Amino acid sequence: MNDFPFIADEEIQELAKKEAERQANGLEMIPSENHTSEAVLNVLGSRLTDKYSEGYPGARYYGGCEIVDQVENIAIERAKELFGVTHANVQAYSGSPANQAVYFALLEPGDTVLGMHLFYGGHMTHGLKVNFSGTLYNSVQYHTDKSGFIDYDEVAKMAREHKPKLIVGGYTAYPRKVDWKKLREIADSVDAFLLADISHISALVVSGDHPSPVGIADVVMTTTHKGMRGPRGALILCNGNPSTPLKKLEKTKENIPSLIDRAIIPGLQGGPHNHQTAGIAVALKQALQPEFKEYGHQVAKNAKVLADELMKRGFELVTGGTDTHLMVIDMNNKGLSGKEAEKALGKAGITVNKNTVPFDPRSPFDPSGIRLGTPALTTRGMKEKEMVQVAAWIDEAVQHADDDAHLKNMHKEITKFTKDFPLPS
Numbered sequence: 001m002n003d004f005p006f007i008a009d010e011e012i013q014e015l016a017k018k019e020a021e022r023q024a025n026g027l028e029m030i031p032s033e034n035h036t037s038e039a040v041l042n043v044l045g046s047r048l049t050d051k052y053s054e055g056y057p058g059a060r061y062y063g064g065c066e067i068v069d070q071v072e073n074i075a076i077e078r079a080k081e082l083f084g085v086t087h088a089n090v091q092a093y094s095g096s097p098a099n100q101a102v103y104f105a106l107l108e109p110g111d112t113v114l115g116m117h118l119f120y121g122g123h124m125t126h127g128l129k130v131n132f133s134g135t136l137y138n139s140v141q142y143h144t145d146k147s148g149f150i151d152y153d154e155v156a157k158m159a160r161e162h163k164p165k166l167i168v169g170g171y172t173a174y175p176r177k178v179d180w181k182k183l184r185e186i187a188d189s190v191d192a193f194l195l196a197d198i199s200h201i202s203a204l205v206v207s208g209d210h211p212s213p214v215g216i217a218d219v220v221m222t223t224t225h226k227g228m229r230g231p232r233g234a235l236i237l238c239n240g241n242p243s244t245p246l247k248k249l250e251k252t253k254e255n256i257p258s259l260i261d262r263a264i265i266p267g268l269q270g271g272p273h274n275h276q277t278a279g280i281a282v283a284l285k286q287a288l289q290p291e292f293k294e295y296g297h298q299v300a301k302n303a304k305v306l307a308d309e310l311m312k313r314g315f316e317l318v319t320g321g322t323d324t325h326l327m328v329i330d331m332n333n334k335g336l337s338g339k340e341a342e343k344a345l346g347k348a349g350i351t352v353n354k355n356t357v358p359f360d361p362r363s364p365f366d367p368s369g370i371r372l373g374t375p376a377l378t379t380r381g382m383k384e385k386e387m388v389q390v391a392a393w394i395d396e397a398v399q400h401a402d403d404d405a406h407l408k409n410m411h412k413e414i415t416k417f418t419k420d421f422p423l424p425s
């Protein structure tokens with residue numbers, strides 16, 4: 001036995017335990033968060049984390065990869081089956097690196113990208129000026145209309161004017177269905193690639209509650225830790241087959257699978273995180289079960305009930321509702337900023353995040369809205385009945401935003417309620 005002091009770190013162990021308790025004792029309603037299974041957690045904490053394996057299965061730069069090759073191949077095959085594509089890259093460390101890889105694969109620095117602005121529901125990597133996507137590329141940003149809906153005519157007009165090489169669809173705070181075919185038509189009209197970032201809606205795509213962009217977009221990217229309930233990570237999906245390794249590649253549609261693989265490694269990343277790949281494989285196995293479709297349906301049903309209940313209580317939802325897993329609420333008529341609402345709800349044990357609303361007059365650091373969703377509560381087994389209760393609690397916390405004692409009592413009540421809805425085990 002090695003006498004190196006592999007001591008346990010009780011301080012960190014305790015904090016991990018406290019975080020588990022915080023999650024269990026409250027309502028996690030940030031729509032990009034979820035609770036992963038013990039099966040996923042087990043492989044995340046396995047010896048797979050020790051292994052280097054730059055390259056792809058069967059073509060690695062290191063020895064000893066026989067087992068991690070099998071893990072990665074299983075993850076790839078499951079991703080292909082689940083989403084109905086012929087090529088899947090499972091190595092991106094998370095969503096932002098995955099989008100970076102897509103840009104690196106398809107574009108040259110300085111090329112024009114047309115994506116939704118962060119403050120209207122896009123993501124930083126969709127062209128925000130302070131992000132790599134807005135500094136290395138010529139980013140042009142579209143907005144929603146005043147009600148919060150995508151204005152496809154405006155997107156088409158901007159595409160004609162700016163001739164982007166890549167159009168990005170898929171959003172982080174957009175509560176409505178995306179018309180992938182319209183985005184495809186716009187992309188084709190200017191000969192642009194179309195990237196569908198379905199990180200937020202991939203579970204709904206799997207369950208059929210949101211149209212799939214597969215076969216429409218050139219590249220589909222999803223993170224694996226939101227609706228998919230896997231570890232942090234991402235899938236980059238496309239159709240076609242990779243070509244021979246050393247051939248020089250033009251940035252054409254038929255070369256997309258190879259361009260993506262080469263953008264990940266050697267383009268941007270080193271060794272894949274094999275424990276993470278294993279966790280993705282486990283989550284994909286779960287997502288391939290019929291029950292996962294039921295989960296997706298329930299997420300959408302829960303969001304609809306929650307949205308309707310909140311609107312009955314006078315909450316103003318951007319676009320007047322939702323047909324996804326999330327909603328954005330303008331808090332102005334309730335006399336609170338998004339930050340104040342986030343804080344009050346947090347004290348009651350309801351975790352949401354402050355969020356801009358379309359054409360927000362306030363700063364993004366203290367915006368007008370909050371964003372919340374149902375994926376994590378649905379994982380815990382909550383259904384329509386519980387959503388009615390959750391809406392009542394949200395209303396109550398907002399009405400008592402200045403009353404710490406009341407919010408503390410609410411937290412106790414909510415903690416009691418959560419005992420019937422344990423985290424997955």
Ligand code: DSN
Pocket residue numbers: 032095123172
């Ligand atoms: N940070 C994620 C979200 O909250 O939507 C997007 O990557």
